[in-house]
Amino acid sequence: MVCEMYAEPKDMPVLRHFRLERVAEGVYAAIAIEGAGAMGNAAIVDLGDSTLVLDTMLTPQAADDLRAAAEQLTGRLVRYVLNTHFHGDHVQGNQVFADAVIVATRRTRELMAERTLHDIERGQAHPEKGAEQLRKQEEELAGEQDEARKRALAADLATWRLFDAALPALRLPLPTLTFDTSIVLQGAQRRVEFLTIGGGHTHSDAFLYLPDDHVAVMGDLLFVKSHPWMGDGDPEEWIRILDHVETLDLRTLVPGHGPVGTLEDCARVRQYIRDSLAAVRDAMRAGTSADELIRQPVPTAYAAWDGSETYRWNMRFLHGYLSSTGESEAGED
Ligand SMILES: [Zn+2]
Structure with a gap:
């Protein structure tokens, strides 16, 4: 009974920091409420005999809510916490799950130790x-x-x-289990794969693939209806990763920011990256400086997306990125 399966449980928790959306039986997207201390989305997955949470939001207050929701929905403590990438709005609730196994790529763990932890300590010192x-x-x-x-x-x-x-x-417990390519969690009711095919949004991005549910929880490899932050990664690699994601049999994609989406949203982000690269290449050939570039308006196709400030940061980042590759001088496409 499809309608039965997708009906919201009567005891769906009422939460302050995010809203919950059931994307498959036992799989919940936690979509951040603006201005409520979560910032990044997360997910809760019931494996049948254990519970996992993907990403832990910006603050321990939001993560407290996430933990409570996971326990209430699955009737179990959280055994696994997956960190998709090192950004604070996806990992800074880790301390709430210090008793769980925290999983990330080896590179993400390094970046958390070098950058996220450093930023927290600097903030605490000043x-x-x-x-x-x-x-x-x-x-x-x-x-x-x-x-x-x-x-x-x-x-x-x-x-x-x-x-x-x-x-x-704030403390930042680092991942205790790392991997380089993928890790499979086999539960009594579902098998999930947490995998990386490199870094695009950052230098290491992992996502969760639930093949039987045709669902992926993408972290910040996917933004829906909001400008994707490009400043810590590699845009061309990002396009390659999204090309690969499109080959998977997916119906539902949970993004790192914005509402639940589909593969069409993946294609939109890829087009955004391509359009942004093309705009910066054209501007550089015309001799436009980075300062002039960031004053240009957001293209009409993306004008309704959240986070227009991010577009300007992206333009500045891509100006540096293309200057460092020397590509604009070579005049390639
Ligand atoms: Zn991010």
């Missing part, structure tokens, strides 16, 4: 910098006239206030 950043955001919000931009700034500010409150007690 709380005045966080306070100054919040003041700047408050000023920007007070001076903003555009209603949509105002809403985005207010949500951002609310999230960073929650993060600032969590920072003094």
Whole structure:
């Protein structure tokens, strides 16, 4: 009975930091609520005899909710926590799951130790910098006239206030189980594969493949209706990874940011990366500087996506990326 299978359970928890969406029997997307301290999406998977959580959001407060939801929905403690990549909005709730096996690629673990942990410790050593950043955001919000931009700034500010409150007690348990290519978790009711085919959004990105459910939980390899952050990765590799994802038999894809999507959203992100690379190549050939480039408007095709500020960061990043490869001078396509 399809409708029975996809009906929301009566005891679906009511949560502050995210909303839950059942994408298959025993598989739940936790979609971040704007301004509520989660920022990144997560997922809960019931393996039949054990429970896994993928990604742990920006703050331990959001992760507390995630843990409570996982326990309530599956009736079990969380045994596995999967970290898709090193960004803080996907791993900073790890301390809530310190009793679980935390899994990531070997490279992601290194990046968490080198970068995420370093950023947390620097923030803890200099709380005045966080306070100054919040003041700047408050000023920007007070001076903003555009209603949509105002809403985005207010949500951002609310999230960073929650993060600032969590920072003094924040710890970052690192993954205790690492892999280079893939790891299979075989439960009583489902077999899942956590795998990497390289790095595109960062230098190492993993995603969870549930072949029997035709579901993938993508981390930040997929953004839906929002600008994908490109500043820590390799855009051409990202395109290659999405090409591979498209060969999988998938019906439902849970992104790292935005609502639950499909393979069409994968194609949209790939096109966005291609369009962005082309725009920067054209601009560089015309002698446009990085500062001029970031003042150009967001293309119409992506104007309705969340996070227009990210587009400007992406333009600046790609300007540096293409300069470092020397590609624009070679005049290739
Ligand atoms: Zn990310």
